Amino acid sequence: MSPVDIERVRHSFDRVWSESQRLSDLFYARLFETAPEVRPLFRGDLAEQKQKFLGTLAVIVGSLENAAVLMPAAETLARQHVEYGVAPDHYPVVGEALLWSMAQCLGPQWTPEIAAAWTKAYGAVTGHMITSAYA
Numbered sequence: 001m002s003p004v005d006i007e008r009v010r011h012s013f014d015r016v017w018s019e020s021q022r023l024s025d026l027f028y029a030r031l032f033e034t035a036p037e038v039r040p041l042f043r044g045d046l047a048e049q050k051q052k053f054l055g056t057l058a059v060i061v062g063s064l065e066n067a068a069v070l071m072p073a074a075e076t077l078a079r080q081h082v083e084y085g086v087a088p089d090h091y092p093v094v095g096e097a098l099l100w101s102m103a104q105c106l107g108p109q110w111t112p113e114i115a116a117a118w119t120k121a122y123g124a125v126t127g128h129m130i131t132s133a134y135a
Contacts, residue, residue, distance in 0.1 A: 001120050006064045008117035013061045016105040023105050024050035031097040038093070041085050057098075060125060071128055078129035088134050091126045098122065 001009075016023050028050060032039050042049055056077065063070040099118055103110040 001064060001117070001124060003065070005117040005120050008114050009064060009121050010061055012102065012106060012109070012114050012118070013057070015109060016102065017058075019105055020054050021050070023101050024054050026101040026104050027053065027097050030100050031094060034097060035090070035093040038090060061121075064121060070125070074125050074129045075132040078133035081129070082133050088130050091130060095119075095122045095126065 028042075028046065059073065060070065063073065099115065099122070102118060103115070106114070
């Protein structure tokens with residue numbers, strides 16, 4: 001990812017932070033709508049899960065330029081997801097739900113450049129997660 005891509009991701013994430021609860025609500029609603037088969041993977045309190053999702057997303061966004069922090073965190077997250085029953089083919093569905101949710105929150109501020117930056121970021125992080133957890 002280029003520094004410009006990282007800045008686009010960070011700046012757009014900062015813009016939605018004030019409505020982060022809406023972001024997480026939209027994300028899970030979209031995820032369960034488009035992939036109802038993943039709903040059983042979420043056995044605990046969904047409100048707590050939404051907070052974990054937002055916290056993890058904030059750490060990832062905040063660490064995009066620091067691979068020494070980001071990649072080990074991504075590996076740990078990937079191993080945890082394997083334990084929960086997440087499969088490699090779930091990652092694209094999650095990515096679609098995330099990008100869709102960001103687009104809903106940003107509205108007209110969701111530009112093709114921001115979408116491309118988020119797509120690159122998601123692909124880089126989840127590519128590493130899949131390789132480290134399922135190789």
